[in-house]
Amino acid sequence: MSELTFEQMLDDSFKTIHTGEVVEGTVISVKPDEIILNIGCKSDGIITKSEYTNDNSVDLRTVVAEGDKMEAKVLKVNDGEGQVLLTYKRLAADKGNKRLEEAFNNREVLTAKVTKVLEGGLSVTIEEARVFIPASLVSDSYEKDLNKYFGQDIEFIITEFNPKRRRVIGDRKVLLVEKKAELQKELFERIKPGDVVLGVVKNVTDFGAFVDLGGVDGLLHISEMSWGRVENPKKVFKIGQELQVLIKDISGTKVALSLKFADQNPWIDAAVKYAVGNVVTGRVARMTDFGAFIELEAGIDALLHVSQIAREHIEKPSDVLSVGQEVTAKVVDFNEADKKISLSIKQTLAPEKKEEEADEDVASVDIEAVAAEEADAE
Numbered sequence: 001m002s003e004l005t006f007e008q009m010l011d012d013s014f015k016t017i018h019t020g021e022v023v024e025g026t027v028i029s030v031k032p033d034e035i036i037l038n039i040g041c042k043s044d045g046i047i048t049k050s051e052y053t054n055d056n057s058v059d060l061r062t063v064v065a066e067g068d069k070m071e072a073k074v075l076k077v078n079d080g081e082g083q084v085l086l087t088y089k090r091l092a093a094d095k096g097n098k099r100l101e102e103a104f105n106n107r108e109v110l111t112a113k114v115t116k117v118l119e120g121g122l123s124v125t126i127e128e129a130r131v132f133i134p135a136s137l138v139s140d141s142y143e144k145d146l147n148k149y150f151g152q153d154i155e156f157i158i159t160e161f162n163p164k165r166r167r168v169i170g171d172r173k174v175l176l177v178e179k180k181a182e183l184q185k186e187l188f189e190r191i192k193p194g195d196v197v198l199g200v201v202k203n204v205t206d207f208g209a210f211v212d213l214g215g216v217d218g219l220l221h222i223s224e225m226s227w228g229r230v231e232n233p234k235k236v237f238k239i240g241q242e243l244q245v246l247i248k249d250i251s252g253t254k255v256a257l258s259l260k261f262a263d264q265n266p267w268i269d270a271a272v273k274y275a276v277g278n279v280v281t282g283r284v285a286r287m288t289d290f291g292a293f294i295e296l297e298a299g300i301d302a303l304l305h306v307s308q309i310a311r312e313h314i315e316k317p318s319d320v321l322s323v324g325q326e327v328t329a330k331v332v333d334f335n336e337a338d339k340k341i342s343l344s345i346k347q348t349l350a351p352e353k354k355e356e357e358a359d360e361d362v363a364s365v366d367i368e369a370v371a372a373e374e375a376d377a378e
Contacts, residue, residue, distance in 0.1 A: 017041055017084065019074050022091060027068040032059045035088075037070060043084050047072055051087040054115075054128070089128050096129025097163045104158040109175065112156075114149045122149055124156070124170065131158065133170040140176040183215025184253065191255075193247050199257070201241040209237045211245055211257055218255035220245060227260050227299030229285070266299040267339060274300070274331050274341055279348060284325045292317040294327060294343060302341035304329060309345050 017023060017039070025037030025045055035052065037045040047070075049060055064070070072086035073094070103110050112131065116123035121134040133156055135146060160169035191197060191213070199211035199218065208221040220243075222230055230236055237243075249256040274280060274296065282294040282302065291305040304327070306317055314320055321327070333342035 017074055017077060019077060021074045022071060023074060023086070024069060024071050025086075027064055027066050027070060030061050030064050030066060032061060035060055035064055035070075037072065037086065039072075039084065039086075041084060043078070043082055045072060045074075045084040045086040047086045047088050051075070051085075051089050053089055054125070092128035093130075096125075096127030097168075099127055100129055100131065100158055100163075100168055101161055104161040107157055109155050109157055110170075111153055113153050114151060117146050117150050122146060122154075124154070129163075129168070131156070131168050131170040133172055137169075137171045137173045140173050140180065180215050187213060187215050188250070188253075191247055191250070193249055195247045196244055196261075197247060199243050199245050201237050201239055201243060204234050204237050204239065206233065209233055211243060213245075213255065216253065216255055218245065218247070218257040220257040220259065224248065224256070224258035224260055227264060227266050228295070228297075266297055267336070270300060270341075271334065271336055274302070274334055276331050276334050278331045279328060280331060280343070281326060281328045284321050284323050284327060286323065287317045287321065289316050292321050294329065296341070300339075300341070302329075302331070302343045304343045304345065308332070308343065308347070311346055311349065 023039045023045065025039035027035060028038050028044070029036040033049040035047040037047065039045040049056070049058065052058075052060060052063075070088065071091060072088045073091040074084060075087050075090075076085040078084070100110075102108070110126060110131075112124040112126050114122050115125050118132075121132055121136075122138060124131045124133065133154075135143065137159075138146060138149070154172055155175055156170040156172040157174065158168065159171045159174075160167055162168070197213055199213045201209050202212045202217055203210045206222075208219055208225075210217045211220055222233055225233065225236065243259070245257040245259060246261060247255060248258040280296055280302075282296040285293045285295040285301055287293070289306075291303050292309070293301045294304050295301050304317070306314055308329075309317060309320060327345060328348060329343035329345045330347045331341060332344045332347060333340070335341070
């Protein structure tokens with residue numbers, strides 16, 4: 001029986017490895033773009049940066065140190081230069097896929113950082129395993145720009161798991177919808193018409209503003225924004241603005257809001273301020289063919305009929321008045337029940353003598369003067 005040579009005994013002391021096998025090794029060298037492992041074989045194992053992570057900006061010396069123990073998967077027994085090519089990233093992805101499969105089966109809520117913003121959605125990574133969240137499943141409302149999510153930790157569930165076809169789909173929207181439903185239930189249990197609550201302006205349109213009350217969006221209609229007139233809500237309210245709003249009505253899941261608080265109603269003391277006979281000042285708010293509406297204060301308009309604008313005949317108010325013009329007039333009628341006030345400029349003008357009366361005065365003076373002169377002559 002022949003004796004083994006030293007080289008043969010040394011070769012036999014090294015273990016045999018195969019492609020796809022998971023091995024453990026000790027880091028013996030780290031460079032910015034590669035890691036060298038002693039894996040107990042005749043050749044050392046090498047992990048390139050691209051096989052360690054998908055992040056090309058990482059310097060491997062900042063994440064691995066000599067002496068560290070690592071597990072890796074064998075990609076090639078011989079990379080052509082006598083070294084074993086290993087992958088850490090793919091082994092981590094395998095473990096990550098197992099983690100995702102468990103989460104998929106258990107409908108577990110996962111949290112991960114958004115690593116990429118793609119044209120059609122977001123990409124997140126769980127232990128080197130990638131999950132794609134389509135744009136339609138990112139939020140419960142339309143998101144025009146997804147870039148704001150980059151680098152953020154977000155919650156989601158796995159709704160489709162098929163790693164062989166590289167289809168691992170996450171859904172964030174379903175969690176938001178469920179949470180919103182819970183908040184809605186809690187909110188409707190504690191609010192009622194007449195309550196004043198804090199809300200945040202979520203969206204502003206030409207007809208009103210939608211205010212987030214904490215799970216429910218209430219509508220603040222343009223007619224309820226002020227006791228006065230609001231021409232353009234977008235000039236009054238901004239998205240993100242906090243508001244104290246009055247719950248005007250609740251119908252199912254629809255909530256009507258108002259900023260017309262009862263204690264601020266301008267008609268409370270209007271009967272005194274605008275009593276018949278009072279002379280008041282206001283601005284022309286709008287005009288029709290039959291008259292002009294004068295805003296006396298926010299929420300109180302009065303009608304200045306075309307016949308009460310001047311002594312002379314006026315065809316239409318716009319012939320002598322303009323919107324925004326300040327006018328002074330007398331209150332000639334006050335109807336609190338119907339919230340109507342009538343004004344007259346004409347009645348503020350000094351009385352004008354009639355032409356016939358003026359002629360008679362002149363004639364009488366002349367007669368008296370002649371008589372006096374005749375008496376003196378006698």
